[in-house]
Amino acid sequence: MPQSSPWSHMRSSGVADDIDFEIKGQELQFLEIELDPGESAVAEAGALVWKDAAVGMTTVFGDGSGQDGGFMGKLLGAGKRLVTGESLFTTVFTHNGSGKARVAFASPVPGAIMPLKLSDVGGTLICQKDSFLAAAKGVTIGVAFQRRVMTGLFGGEGFIMQRLDGDGWVFVQMGGTIVERELAPGQELHVDTGCLAAYTPSVDFDLVTAGGVRSVFFGGEGLFFARLRGPGKVWVQSLPFSRLAGRMLAAAGSRGGQNRGEGSILGGLGDFIGGND
Numbered sequence: 001m002p003q004s005s006p007w008s009h010m011r012s013s014g015v016a017d018d019i020d021f022e023i024k025g026q027e028l029q030f031l032e033i034e035l036d037p038g039e040s041a042v043a044e045a046g047a048l049v050w051k052d053a054a055v056g057m058t059t060v061f062g063d064g065s066g067q068d069g070g071f072m073g074k075l076l077g078a079g080k081r082l083v084t085g086e087s088l089f090t091t092v093f094t095h096n097g098s099g100k101a102r103v104a105f106a107s108p109v110p111g112a113i114m115p116l117k118l119s120d121v122g123g124t125l126i127c128q129k130d131s132f133l134a135a136a137k138g139v140t141i142g143v144a145f146q147r148r149v150m151t152g153l154f155g156g157e158g159f160i161m162q163r164l165d166g167d168g169w170v171f172v173q174m175g176g177t178i179v180e181r182e183l184a185p186g187q188e189l190h191v192d193t194g195c196l197a198a199y200t201p202s203v204d205f206d207l208v209t210a211g212g213v214r215s216v217f218f219g220g221e222g223l224f225f226a227r228l229r230g231p232g233k234v235w236v237q238s239l240p241f242s243r244l245a246g247r248m249l250a251a252a253g254s255r256g257g258q259n260r261g262e263g264s265i266l267g268g269l270g271d272f273i274g275g276n277d
Contacts (some may be wrong), residue, residue, distance in 0.1 A: 019169055021115065030106040031134060031171050035095035040137035041103060042092050044240075047133055049104040054097030059089050074158045094139060105134045107173035109241045114178055114198075121233060127162050127172050127198035130241070131180040136168035161243045172198060183230025190225040194240035203232035214246025 019041060020034040030049055033041050085263045086109070087220060095254040107113055113133060118125060127264040135141075144163040164170050173249045183203060190208065199205065228234050 021169065021171075023113050023115060025172075027112075028107075030104055030113075031113050031115075032102055032104045033093075033134070034100055034102050035093070036100065037095050037098055040092050040094040041134055042090050042139070043105050043134035043135050044132060045089050045091055046107040048091070048093075050244045051103040052095060052101040054095055054099075054101040054230070055093050055103050056067050056096045058092045060070050061091055077113065081203045090141075094137075094148065105171075107171065109132060109171060109175055111237065112178050113173040114172050114174055114235065116169070116170050116172065118164065118170060121194075121200050123165060124201050125164045125170065125172070125198055125233075127164065128240075129160055129162050131172040131174065131197065133162065133163055133166045133173045135166075135170040139164055139166035139168050139170055172195060173242050174198075174235070174237040176237055178260070179238070180237045181234045181236065183228065183232055183234060184200075185231045187230040189234060191228060191234070191236055192240075193224065193226050195238065196226045196228070196234070197237040197240075198230040198235040199228060202230075203234060204229040218255075229255060270275070 018036075019039060022032045022034075023029055030224075035041065035055065040253060042060075048057075050057045051057075116125060118139065132141060142165060144161045164172075178197065182187060186255040206227045206229075208227045210223055210225055
């Protein structure tokens, strides 16, 4: 997994703004971006933690990359985000003063923020539809449709994904711990569809059945795995938010929200002894 040293920096010859950044924290990380005068970063609405006063905020349709393309360009950018279940808007943060200025963003779920220079992976990253946190202005956020019929019908989280294009830095939020795998040509990896965080376009994506009827009904897994065939890079997250939310809902719904004593081996008997019944 790419690691950022304090104020990681790489000069870009492309269209995305050149930015410095630092990722702070362990399990509950936040991203701090340092901007030069005139530089901009784009982020999901609601991701802001703090900013210097010299950094101005502008809410835009889509990802901000089509703002010079007139109304239709703005509408197209917003529409692509709407398809992936995101807000119609993002926020562009621009340093309007002199010297250096900083702005910070946080992930809404426990996990890690992965910094990635798109030019290092061929200019494109395909990731889960809610993964995008922030980027250098100039990176475009699109949609990656899976064209295989079975994937379209049963893919769940893996059907409609985000496509990030450009040559600048992007910051994607992942649940739990991130593992990066480099797949050789023809090498296959089977991943739970929710745990598949991101991959490069050279990786062939499809679905395979999880096993027989017994595995489906009693194994506790889904009907399908994401089958990823190299060459290319794959990033796996250990705790997708959908899995965490499911456990929280199950715990909240158990016994009508009563506290049963987490991990108790007594179950209902423990409730009776404790006076809950």
